[in-house]
Amino acid sequence: MERRRSFPDVLAGGIFILIGGAFVVGSLSYELGTPLRMGPGAFPLLVGATVAALGLAIVVKGLIAGEVVEFGPVPWRAVGVIVVALVFFGYSFRGLGFVPTAAVTALLTTLASRQVRLPTALAVAAALTVASTLIFVVGLQLRIPLWGPWLSF
Amino acid sequence: MELLDNLVLGFSTALLVQNVLYCFVGVLLGTAVGVLPGIGPTATVAMLLPITFNFEPVTALIMLAGIYYGAQYGGSTTAILINLPGESSAAVTALDGHEMARQGRAGPALAAAAIGSFVAGTLATVALAVAAPPLASVALKFGPADYFSLVLFGLIVSIALARGSALKALAMIALGILFGTVGQDIYTGTPRFVFDQRELYGGIDFVSVAVGMFGVAEILRNLENEQARTAIVGKVKNLWPTREDRRRIVAPILRGTGLGAALGVLPGGGHVLASFTSYAVEKRISKRQQEFGHGAIEGVAGPESANNAAAQTSFIPLLTLGLPAHPVMALMVGAFIVHGITPGPNVIEDEPALFWGLIASMWIGNLLLVLLNLPLIGVWVRMLRIPYQVLFPMIILFAAIGTYSLSFNPYDVYAIVFFGLLGYVLIKCGCEPAPLLLGFVLGPLLEENLRRALIISRGDASVFLTRPISAVLLAVAVAALVVAVLPTIRKRREVVFAEEE
Structure with a gap:
């Protein structure tokens, strides 16, 4: 063989x-x-x-006797952006509050796709922020401040 | 009739307004994620699990179960209309279903799938109601040694059924068990592998593992080569099958239901195996073999019935033994535990309203699915036009929020990153993620029962071989392992699964 x-x-x-x-x-x-x-x-x-x-x-x-011949392409941009977005989310959720964190995370992840342009990304991020605020904070009564302590001067 | 009394109790629970409502929400969401390629029921249940913590336990479980079998339903719509299975078990449906759609017979194909699924769901729910109580009473006789062997048996059988390399699946299970040991030791309270981080004392949350492995890793896979999805779907007309069609689908539906109900009990993707087996059976016994692959309605009705029946009966091991047969079931274990209920043989005695309510809700859910799918087919077709660029940020954001709200612990979100990357690399190397999740959920059970059994036997390891139940289970597990590794049988297994690609 x-x-x-x-x-x-x-x-x-x-x-x-x-x-x-x-x-x-x-x-x-x-x-x-x-x-x-x-x-x-x-x-x-x-x-x-x-x-x-x-x-x-x-x-x-x-x-x-190998099975998988090729590793295939890696979407480095998506990997990097999604990792940054999730780490940012975990790190600053308590400090920044719901709305800013959700907005930044949504914007970052949207940019993971190579086919998306900035205006579209902004629109998607804004829509997702509004939707998630309505679902999680208004609808499901998640006890998280909308604007966190890091933002009060 | 005890069964009747139980069913009355079940329906009186399941028909409470909030339960019907959340059953509806569950099957609706399930259909949606089933229709959409790129997000499956596992990631969805993982994401929504934290939301259900505020619900009554029975309501939460009804909704989560609805997502699971709703997804089996929705997957067929995508398979038939755009030849892209939304769920792995719908892959066979695409063979003849999409061919029918191309011939302008999408309506009858969708109807056959829906009717088949409904009949199968109804009959399999009855099978579940009849088979579960006796099995649970057997399970009550199990000691720790038997439980250890049972869990081991379940894990090993799950790789015998999974596709791909058995060696890798075995390694994934063991890796899952290993990650399950992170956190405080149950007997001594010693924190293990926590790197002095207090946030890790409670262990890694299984939601993070599921979201990482099934959500993030899957998204990265999809972003490898982005193409605009071709979702040019025509109008669906003439939903109702002709008399000839109706005559042709009766027998395949019944055979598919029987096969699915039997195979669904097996751990590890029994529903995928069920739909493939049903297709093979229908093709073999049909008088019109040449029609298969060119739009035979039997090739849609049989497999669809089989996978839906299997989706129902895969609740049997969960409800009677506390053993999950599918990653979604593994998440259901978590849902039970969060609500302070240990899944297993005691549920049926201690929580009869929950047990029978859940079973009755499946029948209601199946009815709702028929109502949702046939008249509203246009809505689902339109959903296929949602671009992936909108979908995946939504999945990631909702997953992060849901996971964080589990216990307001940022480490749960960091764990998503870890398991997402690990899962992505391992999936690219040909490892399946499902065994890891099963191992992760069952690992602590394995360790606890191993140690308890050894304490009871005063350190004598032969107890696993001298107790008859345990010995039989271990013997079958070894046999399954041999079957999975033996090359000749494996080759045949690959043939069965090759059509899936």
Whole structure:
């Protein structure tokens, strides 16, 4: 059989090894206990080792007989913009309040698409801000101030 | 008749004004997300879950359930009209349904799908009402060791049914279990993997995992190559099927219902398997095999009935064992827990109004769906014209607000980012997100029962093999694992799923 190397398979396996390994290392700092009274570290150690082992198997298989041939394109702009938008949301929701945070988050995410122009993005963001305020604050009585403490001078 | 009394109780609960109202809202939203490609029921339920926290538990569950089976319904509309399955189980419907639409017979195709779904939903609801109580009473005899084996069994069977590499699915399950261990240990209270952040003591919220894996990751996938969606949809005329059509769909609907009801109980996308199996069966036994793929109405009625029946019966493992068979069911587990109810065999005894009310609401929901779908088909068709550039910012914003309002914890929003990126990379590498979510929800259950079983057996691990229920479950799980990994059988499995692409 012809050897088909697969970069995505190796990458997936690598991620499993990395995360599994990290949990194994982490769980060693907790008490392992005995089988009768398992400590907090025992179960994560077991599962972490399983994840890493499966990751290793995926890497080996990916080097011999890969499944996914191509990783495909990555929409870097969308990835970056959406990450920034969500982190901004988490960070400033309490401080800025509902309306400014929702508006900025909506505007940023709209710009993730390469086909959207600024006027359209502004219109969509404005509409979404109004809609979400009506749904969540007016309709569902979410207890979040519309304008947060960072904005009171 | 005990069943009758129970159904009376169920209907008296489900027919309360607010329950009918939210059942309607649920199926309406479900149909909408089913129709729209690019957003599925999992992300929707995850987004709306926080909103339902203020509701009565039964109302919340009725609405969430409505979203789930409403989406199965809506998916068929998109599949038939624009050959794009809104939901994975509707993929087979597109084969003959879209062909019918191209021949100008979109009306009968939609009607066959709707009637089939309604009949299937009604019969499967009866199956659920009949089968659930005895199963629950069996489940009450389960000890911790049996529960551990049951959860393990459920997880492993779910990969045997999932498509793609079994090895990767297994790794995704284990990874999900691993993320489930973050937070305070249930027995000792020791905080695990929290990096000294107090916000992480309560663990990672499963809503964040679901929104990240099914919402954000999916949006990134869709933004890879943007094209204006071709939604040139003509007017739908002549909804009512001809007498010939009606005669032809009766048997496929009944066969599809039976298949779907049986396969829906299986963990891990039983409804997808059900619609594929039903299509294969109809094609094999039909006298007009050459018509299949060229607009055979049987090829629409059968699979649509099957996937709707499966959507109903996939509530059986959830309501009797507390085991979710589908990512949406995993979110329902969360909904139960938030309302202080542990899903499982006790629900039927402790909360009869909730249990029977939920079942009765499914029948009402199916009726509402027929009323919603046939006369209002024009509205759904118009919804297909909503550009994706408006849709995805809405999903992200609503997801962020919904997740944040769970516990006003910014870490829940950061977790969306983490799982969105992780999910995106892993999906691109050929890993399915559903097993991870199932593992994440069931992981804590697995650990708790493992440790409890070992405490009871005084540290003797052989308890899992000496208790008969546990031993049988483990044996079947091992068999399922062998089947999933064996190459010959896997090849056949790929053939079944290849048509989906």
